[in-house]
Amino acid sequence: MAGCCTSVCDFILEYDTPRIVLIKNKTVGVINKMVQVVILAYVIGWVLVWEKGYQAFDSTIGTVTTKVKGIAITNSSPFEEHVWDAADYVIPPQQENSFFLMTNVIVSKNQVQGRCPEVPSKTTRCESDSDCAAGFHDSQTNGVFTGKCVKYNEKVNTCEVFAWCPVENDAVIPEPAILGEAENFTVLIKNSIAFPKFHFSKRNILTNANTSYLKTCRFKQENDPFCPIFRIGDVVHEAGEDFEKLAVQGGVIGILIKWNCNLDLSPSKCVPKYIFQRLDNKNFRETVSPGYNFRFAKYFNVNGTETRTLFKAFGIRFEVEVFGQAGQFDIIPTMINIGSGLALLGMATILCDIIVLYFLKKSNYYKEKKYKFVDDYELGIESEDSYGAIQNSRNTN
Structure with missing residues (x-):
């Protein structure tokens, strides 16, 4: 117990102070300098220069706003001759940071509320009325079973449903896509950004751009990054996709606008970089409900009867995302990183101490030179001896 108390007292009443020992050893000296060079290269090259x-x-x-332009003409059943413009194929007209472009469609014209045969499936095929339970319906049917089994065509009988008739048949998707000309449509992407900390703001349209420039320019990453007009086919191609295949069942394309700016340079050097990529699973064979589609209807009144045209729209959803960061010189992070680098230089000394004190043959000798233990009573003895020697010298003289 006494020994334990003595150890605790010694720990409390003593302290250590660094002692510089110059060791002339080629191996250790080379290791020391190499470690210091590596640390300096890391601090200066990586931390200060590369990572700024x-x-x-x-x-x-x-913020992002978009506007699509283009005209497409179809001349095939069920459309006959029809002109499509932005009001027809951009649904809805405005969305936040995204837009949908219809490229293919299944149209069910002149539907009215009534009774008609359901589309054939495992659930709806029947031989007699007993196969059709009145009132049955689920998410896969177009209406409510009336309890009757009726002819769908000359070969197939299906259950009759109360629904919007005639019901939609989406078993066959038009191929090639109805609106294949959408490849040549264009979209204007207006993007404004700000870095509040540095009171800096900018747009992806230059201040000196005029209307005639916007009508003729087309975006090219390398040649004109400040042209905000994008050809749809070029965007899909940059994402690594074939527009003709994508247009049939649709998909999701990401347009990423990256603003990484060094505000220590001229503001003109702050330039957006665009990244295009497919976001949904493009392997249709391995995907349940592949592509991108939804339904909408246009309602009207014919001789007092509510009527609608149902559209199942396939197309490309474009998601626009803005991200990035700006950097500017600041004395505080500069001093912090320099101080951290200087502290790291101590690692060279620690490494070399481990080698010298534990791995070299003369490690015990180096320990004696590096560490010296001094007690107060030794200092008192030395002081008294020195004082006595001085007095004896004076008496002799």
């Missing part, structure tokens, strides 16, 4: 450790950073905030 001398800057403070801020994330971007931004």
